[in-house]
Every structure is written in structure tokens, then in C-alpha cells.
Amino acid sequence: MEETIHNDPGNIPDPDAPVDIEGAFEDSQVQGVLDKLDRELVGLASVKTKIRETAALLLVDRVRREVGLASASPSLHMSFTGNPGTGKTTVAMRMAEILHRLGYVRKGHLVAVTRDDLVGQYIGHTAPKTKEVLKKAMGGVLFIDEAYYLYRQENERDYGSEAIEILLQVMENQREDLVVIFAGYADRMEEFFRSNPGMSSRIAHHLDFPDYSDGELMEIASLMLGEQQYRLSEEADRTFREYIARRRGRPNFANARSIRNALDRARLRQASRLFENRGSGLTKRDLATIEAEDFLASRVFENDGESS
């Protein structure tokens, strides 16, 4: 806390002293995490840029502190907004790692919670519950999914506001112990921040996660299949493209998560198809190939336009 503050740039002692940002960058091994982010996450260009910027800011801040320049301990609390399945949790995990490598959190673990983990059932239940979660998250990152459920506008006596109060207090007083990330749909988060001005003023970084395009979802699918050593037959590839386009129009479309679920179901159908045909000389290739019919059985292809 006690740092020498040089407000006047003319007052910097020894201004020509060389600084070694490159060295600090390499020491922190942040590049490894950033590379991993690039490798594992398809698309999300804007998010990746923002993370790079944040990492750069934190790194420069750290170097500044090392050479004795003023560096207010930066507020690191963030909000991640975007539709379901756009990679918020995954990015949060990488973020925790980056913050850990840069020395802004001591342990770098991620504790993911929702309203139920913070808010109690009866009077006096909320504070200990919230505090317990906060204690578990100390030294790492607390990820609050669908944070707006904490605040229920229609009910003043909802215990959520108590949890928010405790959160705010810790976010302010123990900034070096804990980083909080709020996540959820963009519009509802905005409303949440509007009704909790104290919250939004303490959040420095806003990351918006755009929906994936069909091409990106296809890429994600091939990543997932590659991991599990499956492949799509040519026809299945076409069918799956069609599937994605149709699925998007359906309710509860959750980007990458929908893709994962669709692939899981296709594997199930593939397995039962193979089992039916078990007498007919199957090969290793058959085991690894998902055919168009495995997708076509999906409800998404049922009588066009009708919901089911």
C-alpha cells in the first residue's frame, strides 16, 4: 500500500533507466496461456484482443511497480456478457491462469457459482453462505454465472441484495485476494448493472462474447470430433451444416454447447446403428465415422418449421 507516488512526470528519478518488459513477459509465461486460448477457442477475435490488451496492461503495470513508478493496484473485476455456449467459462479459466502468471492472484483457481450458491433460504443464511464461497475463491477467481439473478427487482426483501452487499465489500476491500467475474446475457447484465451502480463502478473490464457463425461452429465441431477420434462422412458433413443452420432457429440454441449435445446424440445414434448391423462385417472406419443418418434422425429435421 505504501508506494512512492510520482505524479509529476518531471519528477521521475533516473528516467533513462532501461526497463525489461520482454524479460518480464517471458518470465510470466503468459504467452503460453494466450497461445492455448488461440488454439482451443475458435473465433472470438474481439475477446482475444481484449484479453491481450488486459494482459499487456497488467504486465506493464507490474513492470512499473518494479521500477518504482506509481501503480495503483488495478481493479480487475470483470463482466463477461454473451449468449450461452459462447465460451465465457472457458475464457474465465484462462483468465484466472493469466492473472496467476502475472502475479495478480496467488493461486489461480476458478470457483464457478450461481445464485443458489450465494443466496440462502432464510434470514441469516445468506451471509455465511456467501462468505464461505468467497473464502473458497480467495487467491483465485470467483465466476458468478447469470449474476443478474442475484438481484430481484420485484422483491425488495429478496436475500440476493444481501449477497450483493457482501460481494461489494470484499471486491473493494480485498482486491488483492480475489477477482470476481460476472457473466450472463448482455441485456440482462446491463439491467443488473443499472440497478446496482455500486457494482458497475467497480468493474473495470467488460468483455462481450459474440455468437459464433455457422462456419465457426463447424470448426468447433471438428475440434470436438478430433479430440474424440471421430470423423464425419462427406454427406454427414453437409447434413451437419444444414443441422446447424436449422438448430440456430430453434429455441434454446446455445452455440458451442448445442453443438456438443448434437454430437453426443449423433454418437449415441451411431452406436445403436452399428449395434443393429453388427452381423455385417464392420470395420474400424465404421466405428470412427458418423453418417448423415445419425443427424437426420434429429428432431431438428422433423417437419419443417414446427416446434417439437
Next chain:
Amino acid sequence: MKITQGTFSFLPELSDEQIKAQIEYALEEQGWAISVEYTDDPHPRNTYWEMWGMPMFDLEDPAGAFEEVKDCREANPSHYIKVNAFDSTRGWETVRLSFIVNRPEREPGFRVMRQEAQGRDIRYTIESYAASGSPEGERYGR
């Protein structure tokens, strides 16, 4: 008379940094669970101290547990406060480390009580000067 119970009690008082380092050791190196307890009855046979909140499982970092120590100190500045580390490993299932992190400013100690029994027998026991005669919460000033 400085009361010597638990680990480190013959050493000078631990600083906050040292307490954090000990908690860190218990969490990180050993995977023990931390709890905080307090009392104003320091008789060596008093094994049941008051719990300050629930034991804290699944912690990663000492900051949270130390926060509880601070809160407890604030609420009970002239009580004895100790930090316990519980080992849940099968076969142990017991407190493995326990040390005092707060004590009253003045510790008057204990006196020996003698009771004359049948014949010329004498029964000995000890009694805390501070704890005898006044109820809980009023024993060490405050």
C-alpha cells in the same frame, strides 16, 4: 504467566504474516481444514472452546481463513483464540495442528488448590485466577 498450549506456544507471538504462512502450510502442503476457536477459560482440561463459525473446508488460500481470525479478534480482543487444522485423512481424522493467535493482555495464571481428604491425603488441582469467580465474557477485563 504466559499460557503455553498448542504448537509454537513457547515462541514469541506469531506475527500476522507468520500466521498466514502457517495456514498456507496447512492448506497447501497438507490439505487440512482450518477452523478458529476462542475461549476465556484457558484451563488445560478445557478442550471445548467456542467455535468461531464453521470449520472451513476446501480453501485454497489463507486470506479467507485469516479474515476469520481478524474478525474473531475484533469481536473478542481479550480472549484466547486458536487456529486449528483438521486432517480428514482416514486413520487420522483429528486436529493435526493447533496454535494460539490471540491472548488477553494480562494473564494472571493459575493457583494450586489443596483439598484435605481422608487421613492425611491432600488432593491437588489448579484454578485460573481470571476464570474463577466471574462468568464467561467478563474474565479478562474488557
